[in-house]
Amino acid sequence: MVRTAVFSPFEVIEGDRSRGLVLLADHAGRALPDEYGDLGLPAREFDRHIAYDIGVARVTRRLAELTGAPAVMANFSRLLIDPNRGEDDPTLIRQLYDGTVIPGNYPMLPEERERRVELFYQPYHDAVGSLIASVHAATGKAPFVFSVHSFTPVMQGHKRPWHVGILWDLDDRAAKALIGMLEQDGDLTVGDNEPYDGALRGDTMFRHAIVNGYAHALLEIRQDLIDDDAKSDAWAERLAPLVEAVNARPDIHERQKFGSRTGPFEYTP
Secondary structure, three states: OEEEOOOOOEEEEOOOHHHOEEEEEOOOOOEEEHHHOOOOOOHHHHHOOOOOOOOHHHHHHHHHHHHOOOEEEEOEOOOOOOOOOOOOOOOOOOOEEOOEEOHHHOOOOHHHHHHHHHHHHHHHHHHHHHHHHHHHHHHOOOOEEEEEEEEOOEEOOEEOOOOEEEEOOOOOHHHHHHHHHHHOOOOOOEEEOOOOOOOOOOOHHHHHOHHHOOOEEEEEEEHHHOOOHHHHHHHHHHHHHHHHHHHOOHHHHOOOOOOOOOOOOOOOO
16 A cells, blocks of 8 residues: 555656547556545555556556557545546445455545545546647547556456456447457457446546547456566557557547447537
């Protein structure tokens, strides 16, 4: 676990906005502001997947370096509040996660919930929106939004067979291309909307890409493949040319309205 008195909810990695590419890492950090202590948990829980996406910070930093693209990474632990959830999602602030009870989240008074939204969740999303808008302004075209995540090899006693997965909703422009390129590596088992479904209303991709008609994809890497610096760097180096290839496609930088499997929404013209 990491705690700090001077706490920033996010980090921006500067890059070349004219590339038309935005990198995101919703669960990169596991830090808590001092006022929240340890949420009543032993330190070992902050080494687990319940606290953050293991390996993602390193992969995202290296991918930003290799592609020259800017990035936003959340610094706070998902146990404080999960930025990759809609504000009305019941898992926005978890009280139980993969067998672990989070004492600091129970009971959760409405005032405390709103405080966490205001101080951590919203500033992160403001930073994401600002970066995406600045990339759009720099290119005059729709940006490609690429979000980096990781998943635990075993969840609730079930082993997960995938090495990597690509999550998406109805807009498959980037997703299908990435899945196809990853599948060309015969050593990889690639998930198509696995181990999770990409149609999650109110999540980061919905909020910043789907409703704007921007091409996007959410990457999930199995955590045992990126649990040290060397492995993380190797995956970033593997991914960079694939992301570059997708970003080079003209159709990726067109705004297109595909909607969502979660139901109708107001499209931003």
